[in-house]
Amino acid sequence: MDSSFSQVISDFFAFAFMQRALLAAVMIGILCSVIGVFVVVKGFSFIGAGIAHASFAGVTLGFLLGVNPLLLALLFSLFMVFFVGGVTRRGELKLDISIGIFFAFAMALAILFIGLMKRYQAGVYGYLFGDILSVTPADLWLILSIFVFVLTVVGLLYKELQFITFDQEMAEASGLPVTFLYYLLLVLIALTVVVSMKAVGVILVFALIVTPAAAAYQLVHRLTPMIFISAAIGTGGSIAGLILSYIWDVPSGATIVSLLTLVFFICLWGSPKRRHCRCKE
Amino acid sequence: MKNSGRIDRKRDERIVFDNVTLGYIEKPVLSDINLEIFRGESIGIIGPNGCGKTTLLKSLVGLIKPVGGRITVFGQPMMTARRQTGYVPQRETLDISYPATVFDMVIMGRYARIGLFRRPKSLDRKRAEQAIADVGLSEYMHVPIAHLSGGQRQRVLIARALSADPEILLLDEPTAAVDVRAQREIVALLKTLQKERNLTILLVTHDVNLIYPMVDRILYMADGQVFIGTPQEMLTQEKLQLIYNADVIVTEVAGQLYVIVGDVHHG
Numbered sequence: 001m002d003s004s005f006s007q008v009i010s011d012f013f014a015f016a017f018m019q020r021a022l023l024a025a026v027m028i029g030i031l032c033s034v035i036g037v038f039v040v041v042k043g044f045s046f047i048g049a050g051i052a053h054a055s056f057a058g059v060t061l062g063f064l065l066g067v068n069p070l071l072l073a074l075l076f077s078l079f080m081v082f083f084v085g086g087v088t089r090r091g092e093l094k095l096d097i098s099i100g101i102f103f104a105f106a107m108a109l110a111i112l113f114i115g116l117m118k119r120y121q122a123g124v125y126g127y128l129f130g131d132i133l134s135v136t137p138a139d140l141w142l143i144l145s146i147f148v149f150v151l152t153v154v155g156l157l158y159k160e161l162q163f164i165t166f167d168q169e170m171a172e173a174s175g176l177p178v179t180f181l182y183y184l185l186l187v188l189i190a191l192t193v194v195v196s197m198k199a200v201g202v203i204l205v206f207a208l209i210v211t212p213a214a215a216a217y218q219l220v221h222r223l224t225p226m227i228f229i230s231a232a233i234g235t236g237g238s239i240a241g242l243i244l245s246y247i248w249d250v251p252s253g254a255t256i257v258s259l260l261t262l263v264f265f266i267c268l269w270g271s272p273k274r275r276h277c278r279c280k281e
Numbered sequence: 282m283k284n285s286g287r288i289d290r291k292r293d294e295r296i297v298f299d300n301v302t303l304g305y306i307e308k309p310v311l312s313d314i315n316l317e318i319f320r321g322e323s324i325g326i327i328g329p330n331g332c333g334k335t336t337l338l339k340s341l342v343g344l345i346k347p348v349g350g351r352i353t354v355f356g357q358p359m360m361t362a363r364r365q366t367g368y369v370p371q372r373e374t375l376d377i378s379y380p381a382t383v384f385d386m387v388i389m390g391r392y393a394r395i396g397l398f399r400r401p402k403s404l405d406r407k408r409a410e411q412a413i414a415d416v417g418l419s420e421y422m423h424v425p426i427a428h429l430s431g432g433q434r435q436r437v438l439i440a441r442a443l444s445a446d447p448e449i450l451l452l453d454e455p456t457a458a459v460d461v462r463a464q465r466e467i468v469a470l471l472k473t474l475q476k477e478r479n480l481t482i483l484l485v486t487h488d489v490n491l492i493y494p495m496v497d498r499i500l501y502m503a504d505g506q507v508f509i510g511t512p513q514e515m516l517t518q519e520k521l522q523l524i525y526n527a528d529v530i531v532t533e534v535a536g537q538l539y540v541i542v543g544d545v546h547h548g
Contacts (some may be wrong), residue, residue, distance in 0.1 A: 167389075170368065170370065174368075
């Protein structure tokens, strides 16, 4: 058993595509789970799901027009961010209503664009369900550049992002540039979603963002440790999910997300916060 | 009675509302208000729900911008001066599910002073610790905010405002929904802070009895207008009946005025 497992692992690392997949899993695991902490504490889960679906409309249009799908995915997700963010901030529509409308509209566009394609495009379904094994060296460079950019911004503006996700009104009252920070956070979420989409797919990308952060939230009472625990869960889950999917010969994105969900339920079960709630009752 | 009060001070020692209109142009919450508040004064703000008490406070930290008129704070435009102002919002706005300890939350009050891209220094940490000590919560420094009582959460909100070394403290119903002991402790704390730091305090409340001993003047707001005067001028039976639109008795016990509001004739 041990020798066959070692053989599988040895085979796993022998292939260049597996090495690329592993590197992508590590970077995406860290990126999604770090940005996911801000998504969870700010209550932006639904807006993130909306961004993922808007991105998919961009991907399908990219395939239809023969343009880089990730570029159009980014444009669509940024449009969504500024449209939804704008109408919500101005109080014209509630957040859930504006996202609900845009979410469905983006999917309708994606279906229309697929319908308009003259021939079957397998690549579209790769973005829908994710295919981390097909990550190319160019994809890796793109992931690396977004990884460095997003984490650098988070590192430089950590205290400001902490304040606006905790109490946006008070952050504004204290004199912080809240409008800029609010849109910046949404742009960081959009970049994270777009760059992770090819690896885990539109449907699953948001689980990779929300689940590790939600699991970490169960365990700690401070933001900084929550980020490190979330990153550890996200990275560990991504690597383990990738290896398991290779061993069992099942889709990698779904394996990663299923594993992370299992970790979330374990964290929920063992959460000191739940014990504290029960003690208070 | 409108806008009565001391006016023999230097111009840069006042918060001035000069013909200020707040709200929407078509439907203002407060119209053409003129008001002068002096440095070191303590003002209690009363009035019926929806009369614009919170709007007035928010206008002093730039959360609501005037649609007409001008606000100056100690001689500076309000937007320039707002970093001298500590705002304590209503306690219900505090998200206690957020992963933060008392210290994490209080030091946020210094973030705007520290500036973008910079990390808090030891001075910032000391200021935050001092603010926590000032509100009597030193032993709760590293306790999650979710584990605090209502009164303690209110103190943390005050500490966050104090950590930025403000000259003006705005408090929106700081004694609401906390027990009587916590109410008295908060009022005593505010009295001490004002005395020690010469803070200018504007405090919104529904409990006139509680704040009466600590305020220099009372600001009454109704129907888009503001009226200001000393407690003795404002806390008369006639005026309070208009304010509360109910029967009111004003009585004096041990040298202090007490206001009883309600159906007092049938009680």
